[in-house]
Amino acid sequence: MEVSYNLRYQKTSFSNKILLDKEGEIIIYSKGFRLKGKGASDKGELINFSEIKEFYYRNNKIFFITFTKEKYVLLEAGTLFDQLLIDLYKARNEFLLDALFMKGGKLKAEFEGDFQRLSKFGRLINKGTAKFKLYERSIVTVPPDQDAFAIHYDFVNFHEFDEDEYTLKVVLDEGTTIIFSKLGNDFDLFHEKINDLLGGMYEKIVNDALKEIFPYFHAMTLLKLAYKMKGGKAVSLKDIQKIDKELADAVDEFIFEDKKFAEKTKLLRDLTDEYGVFYAIAKDEAVKGSFIKWTMFTIPSKNVVAFSILPRWQEGGIENEENDLSTHDTYFFKIIMEQGNPTEKVEDKIREIDQALVILNFVKDPCYKDKRELRHSPYQYAIRKLPFLRILRKSYVGKASSPDVKDWQAQVKDVFKKASLK
DSSP, rough: OOOOEEEEEEEETOOEEEEEEEEEEEEEEESSEEESSSTTTTTOOEEGGEEEEEEEETTTTTEEEEETTTTTEEEOGGGHHHHHHHHHHHHHHHHHHHHOOOSSSSSSEEEEEEEEEHHHSSSSEEEEEEEEEESEEEEEEEEESSOEEEHHHHHHEEEEEETTTEEEEEEEETSOEEEEEGGGGGGHHHHHHHHHHHHHHHHHHHHIIHHHTTSSSSSHHHHHHHHGGGGGEEHHHHHHHHHHHHHHHHHHHHTTOHHHHHHHHHHTTTTOOOOTTEEEEEEOOTTTTTEEEEEEEGGGTTTTEEEEEOOEETEEEEESSSSTTOOOOOEESSSSSSSSOOHHHHHHHHHHHHHHHHHHHTTHHHHHHHHTTTTTSTTTTTHHHHHHHHHHHHTEEEEEEOOSSSHHHHHHHHHHHHHHOO
């Protein structure tokens, strides 16, 4: 994609003092755009979408602010303003789909209609017309003049079709509600595709992972676990016990088959109970025939939640890898940042970790590494713009990483001191 428009652009300070004012053009590319003044000698400024922190428009003007706090205004595009806006958002949204990990698997269908997005308090966030891209594990809403956003099926708490109103209502785990409407003659096909994708998600978890690891349990029992553990989300031991106590014992044994890891984490397990220890299993999309398993410990008494992703597992046992995995890296995050009761904020921290690991395919680096270390990684924009990831990173307090049990546990105790409420 490469289109250009004649316009005027300004560079201003945060007090709106004009630092630069030029007549020229904007040239839109797939990853950003160039602002160029008149004259062949003017090379202009190339601005990548990854550099933009805020982007909005009003009164036939487009405003954007970079992460380095440079502020720009695009104006005087004339009768082509609406088309300029559409082309800018088209390129920007294509960037956002990849940079914010909105695509979940393969694209399966595409529809057009209206959407309305409401906060958990019922306040309108935004609405409009859009294309609805249905992927294997997400719905991506792409408006022509607003930022795209994704619904990952793994974090859908509730969905309901209204056959009389021809709408779909989706409620996410954190309370946001999205209503899809005005799909016209495509409503029935939309209905069918959504049901197929959601139903297929549970079947995939059972058939590709749980049935292979736990072959002696009934398919309906495993389906109940799959509903809770969709996408590799963490499930409390207590919730698994409610499904089937023998299954809970089998999952516990599977997670802690590495006896040294079990010995190390006894320190954490002794500080929690069946409500506070969480397990998760997911099909590993990166390595054929292997699975990801991870565990999480919520310890409000120490103001921390910790998680550890264990070595890949293949049929027959833990996969042998070149890297030394005996350190059992475990990452710790504060439950609250300032004052308050950690117990009241545990669910928020669990959700942040779930979202970070599931949406980013269980890559740990974006959860804690310094942004300078991630400067050239595919997670650069995500760590700046995904709210759950930003909060999680700010709450990182340290990790335990040692092959020796006593050293590992000593590191944990040091983390507890750092996380304690003053």
